[in-house]
Amino acid sequence: MHATSDARDAWTPASERDASRSLRPGSGNVSGRIHLSSPDIGAEEEEAVLSALRSGWIAPLGPHVDKFESDLAALTERRHAVALSSGTAALHLGLLTLDVGEGDSVITSTLTFAATANAIVYTRARPVFVDADSTGNMNPALLRLAVEDQGNHGRRVAAILPVDLFGKMADHESIRNIANEFAIPVLTDAAESLGASREGQSAGSTGSAAAVSFNGNKIITTSGGGALLTDDGEIAQRARYLATQARQPTRHYEHVDIGYNYRLSNLLAALGSSQLRRLPAMIERRRTHRLMYREIFHEVPGVTVFGGPDGSDGNGPTRDNFWLTSIIVDAQVAGWSADDLITHLERADIEARPIWKPMHLQPIFASSDCYVDGTSESFFECGLSLPSGSSLGPADTQRIRAAIMGFLEGGREK
């Protein structure tokens, strides 16, 4: 299993942690398992949830939801944010509000978590997969090919759904140009990129709407949650309506649409706002992990840090949120494989995982149309993601460094 979005894998039960350390972000676990991306929860979050609980607003509406929505809209430079129960729900409602439906094609990145493709299937549309460029994000040239080819086969492409992989924004400018040329709306999957930017544009600000996630292993968490971001008041209103069981404004319960129970609880929104306040510090901590891995692998033959260096370590207008740091290993050159390193780290109780298995290689999507050139397949074969969470403290990073150095210095077992 390699789903980095499995919250259970990312979560360390409080009972397994030293209580004096569990509330101090950055101190992490000195011993015990080191996870890829654990929740980073401190005293501020505890207080926020407790105060929301005591306020009496327990339902999935209330002042904390309103506050969290306006905080999110401000951060992502959007007019509207609709807080929802998951990133998957945000993708689902995003597609529905763009009128995606039965038989339509939705073109998305093959290198992503299954939730992106699943949301397309929920609408009875057909996912169409496009390969990655060297950064891991959607290759615009292949997107153009896909749009044209789907059109030639009489398919209606109802939406383009690019994904910002591992905290790096896709080439939204090229994607927007193609989308505009063919008059196709864009829904961005920004589940992994909150807080990132590209050429001055904030993650979540691209497309007719964008979905973000606050799952347990994401850059910030509400334990589970998500949001749909948009500048379009009608999209926001429609999403709110569908997320609250599609109830008509009548005294009795009147329904003319199929609705969903997708709103975020007020308690969790309180958690979200306090996490959001710490987002810059969390990104900075993940950035230091990226720098550590760059330093460790700097002169190791056959190893490249995934995602490319352009702007990703700087403070300029293009910036990762450093959600996950991953490496690509050319086993011929390195003399060892990504899998060897994962196995070695596993023995030291340190979690590392392969990069997403591309959707077009998943049994459930085997019959879907795809426009691929082998790029994401080779990332899957040669890549691994390393522990990157903002809750990792100095003792954790020392353990990780020692384990990797031990491996590189020949301590590896075949």
Ligand SMILES: *Cc1c(COP(=O)(O)O)cnc(C)c1O
């Ligand atoms: C996490 C994730 C999702 C799903 O978000 P949930 O909040 O877990 O439903 C969707 N797409 C991508 C790319 C993700 O990483």
